[in-house]
Amino acid sequence: MLNVLKEVTDTSEKGLETNSSTQLGQQKLSLFFATAKSGGGHVATAQAMMQGIEKCYPGEFHFDMSDLIYEIGTRFQDKKLLKLDHDLKKYWKMALKYPVSARWGQHIIDTFPGVNVYTHRLLLRRFAEKAAIYFNAKDVDLIVSNHGWLTIGLTLAQKQYGMKARMLNFLTEPLDASALWVDNSADHFVVPSRPTLNDLSRLGVSEDRIDVVGYPVQQPMLNAKTKQQAREELGLSDRPTCLVSLGGEGVSGNVEEIVSRLHAHTLAPQVVIICGRNRPLRLALRKKYEGDERVHVMGFVTNMADFLAACDIVVGKSGPASVMEALAVGRPVIVTGYAGLNELKLINFLEANDLGKFVPKLRGFESTVGRFLSSPEKLIETHERCKRIDIDGMTDELAHYIIDYLCHGAPKERIHEGGMPLDVSV
Numbered sequence: 001m002l003n004v005l006k007e008v009t010d011t012s013e014k015g016l017e018t019n020s021s022t023q024l025g026q027q028k029l030s031l032f033f034a035t036a037k038s039g040g041g042h043v044a045t046a047q048a049m050m051q052g053i054e055k056c057y058p059g060e061f062h063f064d065m066s067d068l069i070y071e072i073g074t075r076f077q078d079k080k081l082l083k084l085d086h087d088l089k090k091y092w093k094m095a096l097k098y099p100v101s102a103r104w105g106q107h108i109i110d111t112f113p114g115v116n117v118y119t120h121r122l123l124l125r126r127f128a129e130k131a132a133i134y135f136n137a138k139d140v141d142l143i144v145s146n147h148g149w150l151t152i153g154l155t156l157a158q159k160q161y162g163m164k165a166r167m168l169n170f171l172t173e174p175l176d177a178s179a180l181w182v183d184n185s186a187d188h189f190v191v192p193s194r195p196t197l198n199d200l201s202r203l204g205v206s207e208d209r210i211d212v213v214g215y216p217v218q219q220p221m222l223n224a225k226t227k228q229q230a231r232e233e234l235g236l237s238d239r240p241t242c243l244v245s246l247g248g249e250g251v252s253g254n255v256e257e258i259v260s261r262l263h264a265h266t267l268a269p270q271v272v273i274i275c276g277r278n279r280p281l282r283l284a285l286r287k288k289y290e291g292d293e294r295v296h297v298m299g300f301v302t303n304m305a306d307f308l309a310a311c312d313i314v315v316g317k318s319g320p321a322s323v324m325e326a327l328a329v330g331r332p333v334i335v336t337g338y339a340g341l342n343e344l345k346l347i348n349f350l351e352a353n354d355l356g357k358f359v360p361k362l363r364g365f366e367s368t369v370g371r372f373l374s375s376p377e378k379l380i381e382t383h384e385r386c387k388r389i390d391i392d393g394m395t396d397e398l399a400h401y402i403i404d405y406l407c408h409g410a411p412k413e414r415i416h417e418g419g420m421p422l423d424v425s426v
Helices: 041-056 070-073 078-096 099-111 113-123 125-136 147-161 194-202 227-234 254-262 279-288 305-310 319-328 341-353 365-375 374-388 392-409
Strands: 008-012 015-020 029-035 062-066 144-147 166-170 189-191 209-211 241-245 270-274 293-298 313-317 333-337 356-358
Touching: 008 070, 008 305, 008 313, 029 041, 029 113, 029 147, 041 270, 041 319, 062 070, 062 209, 070 078, 070 125, 070 147, 078 125, 099 113, 099 241, 113 147, 125 147, 144 147, 144 392, 147 166, 166 333, 166 392, 189 194, 194 209, 227 305, 241 254, 241 305, 254 270, 254 279, 254 365, 270 305, 270 333, 279 293, 305 319, 313 319, 313 365, 313 392, 319 374, 319 392, 333 341, 333 365
Parallel strands: 029 062, 029 144, 144 166, 166 189, 189 209, 241 270, 241 313, 270 293, 313 333, 333 356
Antiparallel strands: 008 015
């Protein structure tokens, strides 16, 4: 392990400052972001944290990010680990397709958090053993984990298999926590909100291991283009536009009906559908709307910020990263469905702060769409309310916190008590 070679001081309102490692002739400290490509939210927040640190400390640190169970399984040619990774992603796709299974699963593990941790330690033992070998062969000063399985597995690697790297655990749920995370022997947790801390504490993690800082979003969303510029660059018409966002996996049970209703809406909006990795859905929609200038069907995109900037409203499931990215660009979110119980908390947050609307089974869908699209004033008001969340500020604060933790470890007292503002008591 590298020794800590940077002096970090909190000398200004802008946050922590570091001496340049290049000037001092020292090797850069290294951060490793351990994540999982189950959906898009975990990867998105890992990228957001890296980008935030690079913005605040340009060129100061070395970064790695990995779909870790898959990478270690591949590195060691371990078929059992690769199957474990496959099963994890398969379960999440099933949960998206059959949301009731995700809700019941969360309810069960939250009822028996100790059993959950014990079971996952058994399940992840092989991963933990290989992870210790993997990281002890690398110069990593801090691992940032943002998936519950990785938190449990990497903690096991530390405690039983001699992994030397320190770890910080970021919870990707803005307003709650499930028992998937409750390994009280884990180094430390950083969470987006006080309700998240409360849930984690209630489920068994001691509060002295938790700090509230905020939720990060990637820099392209925080520096989005103007609506007109984005539409011109994407080749879209300058007219009321609905973005149907289906997350990384592109799974939604009623997406074809959603698109059909938007297409038939009296305001005749332009409809852009991001199908993610769901190739069959993309092909089916392109075939159905072939030649229709008001419907644009996309697959997995890497310029989501441009599509968010180009639209007036976002329609889709309430995945945390997708919702927070939409709010970062200032767009209201019309939620048509949710998978886990964590997403229900986010729906309540949207409605309590008039940042969107939940339309279960599409009841009142057309009128809700019309309420936003027919009122430029309401879209402007929503944009202003989104600014009050200060996602840009939370992203910066989390970057400073991670570097502070890297250089000094967990604070002796809870000096970090920021996180999600507005009405988060829902």
